[in-house]
Amino acid sequence: MEEKVVIENFDFLIKNLKAKNGFSINNELFDKFEPKSSSEREYFFELCDEIREFGISNGYLLKLGKRANNSGYFNLTEKGLELKKFGKGNQKFVKKLKSKPLDWYKVIPIVLTVVFGSLNLYQNNEISELKDNLNKKQSQIDSCSAELNQIKAIHKGDTENPFSTTSKPKSGNTETEYAQK
Secondary structure, three states: OOHHHHHHHHHHHHHHOOOOEEEEHHHHHHHHHOOOOHHHHHHHHHHHHHHHHHHHHOOOEEEEOOOOOOOOEEEEOHHHHHHHHHOOOHHHHHHHHHOOOOOHHHHHHHHHHHHHHHHHHHHHHHHHHHHHHHHHHHHHHHHHHHHHHHHHHHOOOOOOOOOOOOOOOOOOOOHHHHHHO
């Protein structure tokens, strides 16, 4: 019998169980299948045996006493109770059991890597911006010094400072001469 069919019917059994202790697999599944012919009954009992073996081998069911009439009574184990409480079927339950949450010793290096990687990217970006600003300022300084050299070359022959704020009056009169008049 296919394991998929066994698991589907096992999930149906666990989901629809009313009693957690002292139940019969045959009795619980009889209403679903209602076997009438001998071939249907044979298939039904074979399926019940497969479900029983699946439940016992995976630790979901605990057998009570001796088997009677190809059936037997069972209790749900702690794992079986967890499966019933989980309510999403055996396959998802097994995946949940296998998945482990991240431990702190795994989380901390991931967080530190992200933080320091971000800081490194930020610093690299900041350094490139500073280099660009330095190059701009350097080119401004170079252009200003070139202009200054041109101005110095133009006024090389003048004795007075071309940048002085005081100037001589255009007429030959100075302040003292102006006051004497």
